Amino acid sequence: MTSLPATTERRLGLVIDLDTCVGCHACAVNCKEWNSGAQDSPLSDVDAYGADPSGAWLNRIHTFEVTPEGAPAQIVHFPKSCLHCDDAPCVTVCPTGASHKRSEDGIVLVTEDMCIGCGLCAWACPYGAREMDPVENVMKKCTLCVDRIYSETLAEEDRIPACVRTCPSSARHFGDFNDPTSNVSVLVAARGGIDLMPEMGTKPVNKYLPPRPKTNAATRTDPARPAAACQPDTPRPEGFLGWLDAALDRLG
Amino acid sequence: MHPAISVIFFTVASGAGFGLIFLLGLGFPVGGGAGRAFAVSLAGGGLAVAGLIASTFHLGHPERAWRALSQWRSSWLSREGIAAIATLGLFGIYALVWMWSGSRLQILGLLVSLGAAATVFTTAMIYAQLRTVPQWKTRLTPAVYLSFALASGWLLASALGNHAAPGPWGIALVILAWAMKWAWWVRAGRTRLADSGSSPETAxxxxFIGKVRLLERPHSGENYLTREMVHVIGRKHARKLRGLALALGAVLPVAILIITALTNAPAPVNLLAALSMLAGLLAERWLFFAEAEHAVSLYYGNR
Structure with missing residues (x-):
């Protein structure tokens, strides 16, 4: 059914911390790895080792330069995957019912064997979250690792999305946004989590934590370059070297 | 947006086909016997069906296309499929009765016309519903699709039928359609992505920190999103194509209609006007896709 549920019991999603993301692409690589091995069909590449490689990814890391007025530019690494929107336009445009939003946890999924590969859902998404698989010719998207989070065979600590599990800087967090005490709800409240392109009316579930404000470079003391005055004197050498040092000093 | 040839051909050919079907349903005069009825019905139905078949060429899995009839509650694409098949079914019955008995059933004809208009409207709404492409999201989009379908359908009908004054009506409909398109173009010029309120900053x-600029794309190569929605190559010859669309789609058909009206040339000469307009509409439709700017381009540094 491509009509959207009015509400969902849980609203599972991600919080992505733009302050701590180091742009290492590990989340995208682990996403690709997990979804190439564990889904209905692999997440394909074409000409992967050739001159013009191309393929489907569910998570891509963009890098932006942000220039404040009268201050140096700063670099923000920006991971982007499906935001599992409450008002997901990709779901309602689907003519076959392949694209759907689950009423129990709000995850937006594609039933691959119902997908005709028309691409209209990708047109409807402002975030570029959906990509056509070049080999399977069906639409692929982030599943929020639905096959990990409900797994009964994986170890408890692995029952989170692959991208969250692998992030070395803890920039990605997974949880239920309907629960005000969940880790993600607390983070969003504490750090002022934001929606991407709110003007599109998609009501994204995933939230981004903005970079913390930079301290002013002019007033900052740099611990790597201590002031010359603080430098300890060079120790005085003794013996022959001491005599030579004193003699050379006297020469001026 | 990527201008897919199959979709361009589909919207132009189906538009003209359903335009012709609309006019036949309303009782557009067609003289002659069953043979003529067959020819004109085949032209309308054939163009509509050819377009629909072409549209399945851009599907990843055409063998599952039947599934697209299931989600009419929410999906304009699904509604379009249902409207097209229902209209063609009713038109098939209408045409068979016409050929068999020579009589044109008025009530059935009206239903066929209603269905044909609904089909073209739903085709346009597939594009007009998309908030991600501000240039498309306007009531003018269905107005343009409907008026082009009517004008190109009229040119075909006037070539194959026996209307007393196809010229003046044809000229009026062609001018009306291009007036709609002109209004659409004026609006589109003012409703580029940059004007819509979306920007790299909101994306x-x-x-709140400052001006945002893409420093690095996620991957060095192209991907599905950049090929499909950040397609900028097609805009290279936009001005020339717009001139070509107007020359072939508006000026030449009107000139042919005037000449046939003044010289009392046989009606089938109007077929040249119809073919010229369809060629012009292919150029117009190419630009409809190629010039459209999609919101996802904000993440990829160009429009």
Missing amino acids: TGLG
């Missing part, structure tokens, strides 16, 4: 949420 990243980083506008």
